[in-house]
Amino acid sequence: MSLLAFQRDFRTWLGSEADDAAARIGAAAKPGLSVYLNNYRGQLIDCLRESFGVVRAWIGDDAFDGAAAVHIEQRPPHSWTLDAYALDFPQTLERIYPDDPEIGELACIERDLGMIFVGSDTDPLDQAQFADVDWEEAILSFVPTLRFLPVSTNAAAIWSSLTADERPPAAAGLNKPATLALWRDGFAPTFRTLDEGEYDALNRLRRGATFGALCAELVDIAGETEGATLAGGMLARWLADGMIARIGSGS
Amino acid sequence: MLTQHQFGLGLRKPHYADFLDTEEKVAVDFVEVISENFMVDGGRPLDVLRRVRERHPVALHGVSMSVGSADGVDQDYLRRLRGLVDAIEPVFVSDHLSWSRIEGFSSHDLLPLPYTSEALDTVATNVLRAQDVLGRTMLIENPSSYIAFPGEMAEWEFLGALCSRTGCELLLDVNNVFVSASNHGFDALSYLAGIPANRVRQIHLAGHSQGQELLIDTHDQAVPAAVWTLYAAAIGRLGPVATMIERDDAIPPLSDLLDELDIARSIAVGGRRRAA
Numbered sequence: 001m002s003l004l005a006f007q008r009d010f011r012t013w014l015g016s017e018a019d020d021a022a023a024r025i026g027a028a029a030k031p032g033l034s035v036y037l038n039n040y041r042g043q044l045i046d047c048l049r050e051s052f053g054v055v056r057a058w059i060g061d062d063a064f065d066g067a068a069a070v071h072i073e074q075r076p077p078h079s080w081t082l083d084a085y086a087l088d089f090p091q092t093l094e095r096i097y098p099d100d101p102e103i104g105e106l107a108c109i110e111r112d113l114g115m116i117f118v119g120s121d122t123d124p125l126d127q128a129q130f131a132d133v134d135w136e137e138a139i140l141s142f143v144p145t146l147r148f149l150p151v152s153t154n155a156a157a158i159w160s161s162l163t164a165d166e167r168p169p170a171a172a173g174l175n176k177p178a179t180l181a182l183w184r185d186g187f188a189p190t191f192r193t194l195d196e197g198e199y200d201a202l203n204r205l206r207r208g209a210t211f212g213a214l215c216a217e218l219v220d221i222a223g224e225t226e227g228a229t230l231a232g233g234m235l236a237r238w239l240a241d242g243m244i245a246r247i248g249s250g251s
Numbered sequence: 252m253l254t255q256h257q258f259g260l261g262l263r264k265p266h267y268a269d270f271l272d273t274e275e276k277v278a279v280d281f282v283e284v285i286s287e288n289f290m291v292d293g294g295r296p297l298d299v300l301r302r303v304r305e306r307h308p309v310a311l312h313g314v315s316m317s318v319g320s321a322d323g324v325d326q327d328y329l330r331r332l333r334g335l336v337d338a339i340e341p342v343f344v345s346d347h348l349s350w351s352r353i354e355g356f357s358s359h360d361l362l363p364l365p366y367t368s369e370a371l372d373t374v375a376t377n378v379l380r381a382q383d384v385l386g387r388t389m390l391i392e393n394p395s396s397y398i399a400f401p402g403e404m405a406e407w408e409f410l411g412a413l414c415s416r417t418g419c420e421l422l423l424d425v426n427n428v429f430v431s432a433s434n435h436g437f438d439a440l441s442y443l444a445g446i447p448a449n450r451v452r453q454i455h456l457a458g459h460s461q462g463q464e465l466l467i468d469t470h471d472q473a474v475p476a477a478v479w480t481l482y483a484a485a486i487g488r489l490g491p492v493a494t495m496i497e498r499d500d501a502i503p504p505l506s507d508l509l510d511e512l513d514i515a516r517s518i519a520v521g522g523r524r525r526a527a
Contacts, residue, residue, distance in 0.1 A: 003369050004321040007353040007362075014358055025398070031464045032363075032397030032434075039360045047359075077357045080315045080328040081287055085359075121293035187295040 105155035136212035185242030319350030366402035395468035407445030471500035
């Protein structure tokens with residue numbers, strides 16, 4: 001048997017425990033193949049357990065392991081990094097629990113926080129440069145880990161309660177869909193819920209709008225005083241949250 | 252480059268604070284980390300590794316290169332590893348004589364190879380490619396295995412041939428020799444006698460567990476007496492080699508592992524006396 005044929009048989013064994021593949025690998029190979037099968041499945045289950053501890057706490061160990069077994073059967077790992085194996089698990093949970101959308105959303109939060117944990121670094125913002133900033137022309141660059149996640153349930157509140165070892169609220173739908181911003185402040189992954197106006201503002205700035213253009217738009221919508229206050233408030237919060245990486249000039 | 256009589260530990264998360272938050276450096280000559288845990292864009296893991304590197308020489312030990320894959324090594328993997336090598340300047344870069352990936356499937360386990368001339372061609376091609384991308388010589392580790400094949404070569408002959416064809420060097424895992432010898436019924440001392448002694452740059456020591464029918468390489472307990480005995484034999488044949496203890500599960504306090512490392516030190520000194 002060629003090396004390639006042997007490795008294909010081994011892959012088939014790990015994926016489906018096919019007896020014919022096992023027999024081709026070797027007449028006396030079964031005990032050893034069982035060890036490799038245990039290692040393979042154990043490694044993947046451990047990866048999912050470690051990556052989705054909050055989901056596990058929410059649905060319970062048995063339900064979690066059942067979902068993990070389905071995922072392992074349906075989604076063989078493909079990347080050299082085990083981290084990648086966690087990426088598709090939220091979709092598996094969404095399929096298994098279509099009537100409990102908070103489960104999939106919890107999993108998305110955990111997955112994204114995991115990705116952010118090892119996302120690109122950025123130098124700390126030098127606040128000394130603020131004195132020279134022409135805010136009218138200022139271009140805000142956000143930390144490279146900043147990402148958005150649409151939610152329709154109170155998964156964020158459940159996540160926060162479970163990670164604080166508090167009694168979580170019952171699952172519930174939101175009055176209207178919302179967006180979470182997730183990013184890393186220093187080395188700490190974090191997130192919070194955005195209102196519609198802040199989400200729109202962040203999107204405009206990420207597409208290259210100047211801070212002056214954002215202010216002008218908010219003034220148009222909310223009036224001179226209220227618009228300027230809104231823009232200033234958002235800027236102050238983004239700075240305090242560690243969301244901004246750099247302030248450049250558009251001119 | 253590490254030379255002689257160096258002793259190290261595998262750096263694991265529960266011991267990060269021991270290695271970083273104390274004024275006095277931990278009494279090891281080097282630490283070894285799992286390469287893949289640090290082949291990331293940024294964040295705390297890389298920061299920890301950079302700070303540890305300021306205090307200790309670091310060896311990079313991989314588990315996912317898959318030098319035995321019939322369809323070659325993953326270029327993205329090699330590129331990422333090269334980036335880490337350039338950043339850390341490790342004393343050793345190692346991976347296993349095994350395969351884990353084929354045609355888009357990745358098992359994340361160290362799967363066994365039949366020791367045939369075809370497999371040797373494949374592994375040699377892959378190791379040469381890896382060394383080319385990394386710009387340095389690799390160390391290849393003998394795995395624990397749970398299936399024996401009617402191959403054309405013994406594992407030690409395969410490793411010797413691989414060294415000759417690629418210039419690679421060896422990471423001898425003494426526990427893996429013990430586990431495979433027990434599982435497949437070969438003589439561990441013959442294994443030690445058969446490997447090219449002048450190519451062994453590093454030694455791993457670890458513990459194992461008794462499975463239903465086979466010994467399993469679990470790294471979840473202290474180095475057992477039989478492995479210490481084999482280590483003494485290895486040092487007697489090889490002379491001083493950089494030695495470290497791997498512990499990946501049921502990780503004890505750092506002081507326990509340092510005590511174990513002292514056993515390695517005393518055995519190595521005894522082995523050197525015998526060799527002299």
